[in-house]
Amino acid sequence: MSLAPALQAFAPDPACPPAIVAPTPAPARRGTLAFELAMRHAGLRAVELRYELLGDAALPAVLVAGGISAGRHVAASDAFPSPGWWEAQVGEGRALDPARHCLVAIDWLGADGRLDAPIDPADQADAIAALLDALGIARLAGFVGCSYGAMVGLQFAARHPARLARLVAISGSHRAHPYASAWRALQRRAVALGALQCDERDGLSLARQLAILSYRTPEEFDGRFGPARVVGGVVRAEAEDYLDHCAAKYVAATPPTAFLRLSESIDLQALDPRDVPVPVTVVAVAEDRLVPVQDAYALVERLPRPRLHVLRSRYGHDAFLKEHVAIAGVLREALRQEPRQ
Amino acid sequence: MSLAPALQAFAPDPACPPAIVAPTPAPARRGTLAFELAMRHAGLRAVELRYELLGDAALPAVLVAGGISAGRHVAASDAFPSPGWWEAQVGEGRALDPARHCLVAIDWLGADGRLDAPIDPADQADAIAALLDALGIARLAGFVGCSYGAMVGLQFAARHPARLARLVAISGSHRAHPYASAWRALQRRAVALGALQCDERDGLSLARQLAILSYRTPEEFDGRFGPARVVGGVVRAEAEDYLDHCAAKYVAATPPTAFLRLSESIDLQALDPRDVPVPVTVVAVAEDRLVPVQDAYALVERLPRPRLHVLRSRYGHDAFLKEHVAIAGVLREALRQEPRQ
Structure with a gap:
């Protein structure tokens, strides 16, 4: 019986985040980067990018990105103890462990409601590249993107391939389905x-x-x-x-x-998978009603260096927030971690 | 090239009915029946039921019912030449031929917007029974219902089984899926x-x-x-x-x-299939996103005298308006007609 609250804490609904989490002891810091961004549909704009780092900055960096309603706070820490959007995967001993990686996450451009212009997923990717410059991160060990985050990850991998070792693209594709x-x-x-x-x-x-x-x-x-x-x-x-x-x-x-x-x-996503030279682990969900599994097949057929996992889940597009064991397995394999004893 | 307009006439979009049809020469007449109906959730109400008959009244009667936006006018006739909602299936030489059957159709209770009360599909079934009384039709040779019409058909078959030889229930089930x-x-x-x-x-x-x-x-x-x-x-x-x-x-x-x-x-549909003693031909569409094929399986498992057809169609729930050949085949078999030479 006492397990129920803890389990619920690890099964955040995208709209109903959990109330109880165990903060990770890793160091965390936040910042805001102001710069000018050449946007695909909106021209040169002064923008501000809010970010959070979790884990020692000297560790290999992994960017973590979720759906359009997710942001820079992926997991609770001593510094920022409120629940993050991906508690199930991020934390001590979990697949994304701030003791092994410095986890980087952002609030999406536009998330504060002040950028009232068309925002291309490529703009988000370029903003991330600008942030990495500012943080002195030459190359990411990984980019783990879910939903919209996977779309942005594909754009990042296509536009800044020298800065990325591997992309994990979960429930997001090279296009928006009509x-x-x-x-x-x-x-x-x-x-x-x-x-x-x-x-x-x-x-x-x-x-x-x-x-x-x-x-x-x-x-x-x-x-x-x-x-x-x-x-x-x-x-x-x-x-x-x-x-x-x-x-x-x-x-x-x-x-x-x-x-x-x-x-x-999301609807502006348009990318040729052949332009993504880095290795990509594609994770699709057979029951996804938003990103049909057929689009994941089309993506994998055209990616130069793909790896495909197709999951079954009654949670459809939200599987990345619900299928903790399956997603953790994929992440550990992609990031070449052994499970902790 | 000249076939295009005619084909379009046989492929009505539910929201965009065709502009060109060939009126059937069969006799047609319309009427309105006023009576009191004991409604399941709204008590005794004075209602008016608008109906249309297509074909000689001496022929075996078949009731034809479509979705909530369909009505009593199923096909163009000399008397009422505007296009009906099911031109592809109704007319001379077609699966529902007014030379073989007297086709009966209604405007749903509530379709005129004047009945502002909860309307159960069972209420529609009882209203149809009252109409049959008024028309002197003791027993229907068939009830062909699509979508909401299939739900009402199941209610009619459960509540008035002595008045029906066979139901064809297309893309509608014994319950509304949550x-x-x-x-x-x-x-x-x-x-x-x-x-x-x-x-x-x-x-x-x-x-x-x-x-x-x-x-x-x-x-x-x-x-x-x-x-x-x-x-x-x-x-x-x-x-x-x-x-x-x-x-x-x-x-x-x-x-x-x-x-x-x-x-x-639609959401009030609730019926135990074991209460439907008449033979039922269930037609389901594997791609239907509104009435999942699993609900058709559950329906058929519990019907005493079922027959199941599962179609594949990219038109999903609207297949009954689009898959003319497949639907015609089912209707002809169910109504035991041979195709005309």
């Missing part, structure tokens, strides 16, 4: 519909709920929710309470402009 | 979001676009739409033009209350 793009476009329309009444928060809430559906699977919902019921003269699906709960947390933390511009950014 | 219910709940929230600014049409448009995504598949969108582009400083998915076009037609024809109450009605 169906997924349509789904995201409708989420942005929900925000626009809310904005018409001068309240983007209601629209953002609906957008987030739509996004959650795309991250998950019918199999999960079927195991989790029962039939709809008539409540007060209207029909209510049982999942609505869960969706409300997750969306409220998201809306409290996310500027609508940040959501809009980062959602758009 | 994931699909959540998807529909969010569509209803889009309407509510629009209503906050006293303009339900914008909300209904977004709801319809979300519904279309659920009816179709990534495979279709991938073959049909290219990558997103930056247009005027924002990112636009290529499917947005199509979705706009379809939604505009839908919004022009649909009262928001009708959409809300019929969308809810």
Whole structure:
């Protein structure tokens, strides 16, 4: 019984992060880098990049990047004890161990809602390169990207191949699938519909709920929710309470402009896998409704140095936040670590 | 080249009905039945049921029912020459031939937007039984239902088994899947979001676009739409033009209350397949994202007298509007017709 809270702490919902974590004793520091970035669709812009380092700066560096709602705080530390978005994989003895690597993570360009312009995943990759310059990191031992982070990782590997030993691209591909793009476009329309009444928060809430559906699977919902019921003269699906709960947390933390511009950014992903010379471990999920496994096959067919893992998971696109053992195994193999005794 | 318009006429998009059809010469008549209906969640209500008959009333009767946006006009006739929603299957020499059967179809209870109450699929079934009484039809030779129409058909077969020889249930099941219910709940929230600014049409448009995504598949969108582009400083998915076009037609024809109450009605579907004593031909589509094929398997496992056809279609839930040859084959077999020479 006492295991339940701890397990929950290692199974963060993307919209509902865990409340209880064990901070890693590794050193951590944060900073903000201000510089000018030549953006693909928006010209030269003054930008600020917020970053966090976890682990000794002398260790080999690994960049860790998640989805558009993830940021620089990947795991709790003594310095920053609030829960990170990837507690299950990051920490002492875990697959991404700050005792072995210096883990580098950023808040995405646009995440503060102040950059109101089209942001290409390539822009994020170039911003990361600028950060590595500032930090004196000539070459990353690895880049572990999930979802949007995998898209940015592929861009980084294509644009800055000399600075990367290996990419692990989890649930992200060289393109945005047209169906997924349509789904995201409708989420942005929900925000626009809310904005018409001068309240983007209601629209953002609906957008987030739509996004959650795309991250998950019918199999999960079927195991989790029962039939709809008539409540007060209207029909209510049982999942609505869960969706409300997750969306409220998201809306409290996310500027609508940040959501809009980062959602758009996913749709701008366009890259020829043949232009990625570094070794890439591609991790796909058969049940992913957002990044179809077929796109992972197409990616691997064209990458010069690929390695493919296809996982099965009822959590679909969110498997990287849920399938702890399988993801840890892939990460350890890719980063050539032995499990600790 | 000259075949293109005719083929298009037989491939109606649910949101974009065809403009060109060949009216069937069969007799057709319309009427409205007013009566009191004991509704499952709304008590006794005075209702009006609009119906259309196609074919001689002396022929064996077959009830034809489609999705929540389909109605009583299934095919063009000399009397009512505008295109119907199922031209590909209904007409002279087609699987549902008004020279062989008297085809009966209704506008769903609630479709006019005036019945603002929870409507159970069982209510629709009971309304159909009342209509058959009024028309003097003791027993249907068949009930062919697609999507919501299949749900209502199962209810009719369970509640009025003596009045039905065989049900053909296409892409509809004995329950609403919890994931699909959540998807529909969010569509209803889009309407509510629009209503906050006293303009339900914008909300209904977004709801319809979300519904279309659920009816179709990534495979279709991938073959049909290219990558997103930056247009005027924002990112636009290529499917947005199509979705706009379809939604505009839908919004022009649909009262928001009708959409809300019929969308809810799908989510109220709850029936024990063991209570359906009549023979049922179940048609499922492997790619259906709204009614998972697993639910068709569960339905068939529990029906006393089932027959199952599983189709493959890139059109997913909308296969009944697109896979003309496969659907016609199933209908002919179920209604024991030989193809005409």
